[in-house]
Amino acid sequence: MLCLLIGLFYLAFEIRAIFSDQLKQEYAGLVLESAAHAESARVAAGVWEYRPGDSHVQLEGERRAREELANRLAALAALVNGSPSAAPRLPVPALRPDAELAETDALLASVAAYWRAQRDADGADVRVRVTHVANMLIALAALLFSLLLTALGLYAKRNLQLAGESHEFEYASLHDAMTTLPNRRKLFATLEEVGAQMQASSSPGKMAVLYVDLDGFKQVNDSLGHRVGDEFLIAVSRRFRDSVRKVDVVARIGGDEFAVLIREFSTDMELAVIARRLIACVVETDRQMGIGLVRASVGIASFPDLVDDYQRLVAAADEAMYRVKRGGKNGYAFVARPDRAAESG
Structure with missing residues (x-):
């Protein structure tokens, strides 16, 4: 019974850890999705920046693209800096609209690499813990089956003992104790x-x-x-x-x-x-x-x-x-x- 209780506590701990790792995976996915949106905004800003011409339309398009990039980077920063687990924070200078695009590229690359690695690590943890849970369930099922067989064996043994005692009492009530002849x-x-x-x-x-x-x-x-x-x-x-x-x-x-x-x-x-x-x-x-x-x-x-x-x-x-x-x-x-x-x- 002690082994069964320990196994149940371990099982509960592993299941809780699986849910926690799955939440981390989902959070990493949100960060990567936000980083992808920021990457798209950075590409758009780069197109406007290197587009030839100095017209009003050119300047206005570049400004809007920079604002969109800044908004995407701000959303990304909110996710990264608000992460429930420890993660590298995004530097404030890289989030400004007038930040160098090369600096933005390096920032997005590092964010994507870090959170992709986190997502993969959390996924590997989930797979390992699921394997542990499956093995523990098999072990607990075997233990429960053994306990059930033991209980059935004890029950059958007790019934046989009672039947034997009942037979002995019945025999004693129908036979002479000294000669063993029927009475x-x-x-x-x-x-x-x-x-x-x-x-x-x-x-x-x-x-x-x-x-x-x-x-x-x-x-x-x-x-x-x-x-x-x-x-x-x-x-x-x-x-x-x-x-x-x-x-x-x-x-x-x-x-x-x-x-x-x-x-x-x-x-x-x-x-x-x-x-x-x-x-x-x-x-x-x-x-x-x-x-x-x-x-x-x-x-x-x-x-x-x-x-x-x-x-x-x-x-x-x-x-x-x-x-x-x-x-x-x-x-x-x-x-x-x-x-x-x-x-x-």
Whole structure:
């Protein structure tokens, strides 16, 4: 910005100097025009002076020519002596009507030479300053363009930062901080999305929710400490995620409670296999960490076979999971159908 301000001040100074030089040029042109008129009057006076004869007409013509020359020289002197810039003044004796014509010739020659040189010098200054102004305008345009690009770059960078921060905030609001799994909010949003797609489809499929609760996990925190408990949750979350398809959603919805949303399946047998796989994840994590306390109870609810409203899938799977707990834990059960008892494993 400082360079831009300096450039603008320099530009204003140069433009002012250009106008000043142009005025000087115009003034020099007026002086040269007046000198040309005086030169014409001097030629006329010379003609009358060297014309043969001594008649009244001759004398009168010579007098008038001398007066005209004196008037032209006076006008020239007024311009030269009134010049706004320093210039050689015209001597008074050379302006008298009876001045020698040779002296007048020398005076007009010197005036014309001086002011022609001044006009040419001022013209050269104008051309140089115009070049400077053009170069400065190019430089200022480049500087402004650079500033604009910089401002746009900063604006774009800030927008990207804000977008990144917004994405981070959104991600944090939809995921569990410790396990990085989707949280309850994300699970229900995905459930709503998949359910809406199924209802809009001409050939809707089936989806299911498996609700997982860790049996005996509270004893891990009480006896081994929360640090070990957190390590267990992180490890088992990773195994849960690796045990299902990428399109399915594994969410942590409570302290030791998880839910798995299966987007598409064919038979209940597939869900039973997934439930046994989830139970095996818990057993393997418990064995690897040498705890010997933790197992899992899994409740299974599917839409539209077992539950006619997909928005009730999580609650229905939770109810089935509590039936497993009441029946001895470490197993899985489907939500009860109205026409028959629920299957369990």
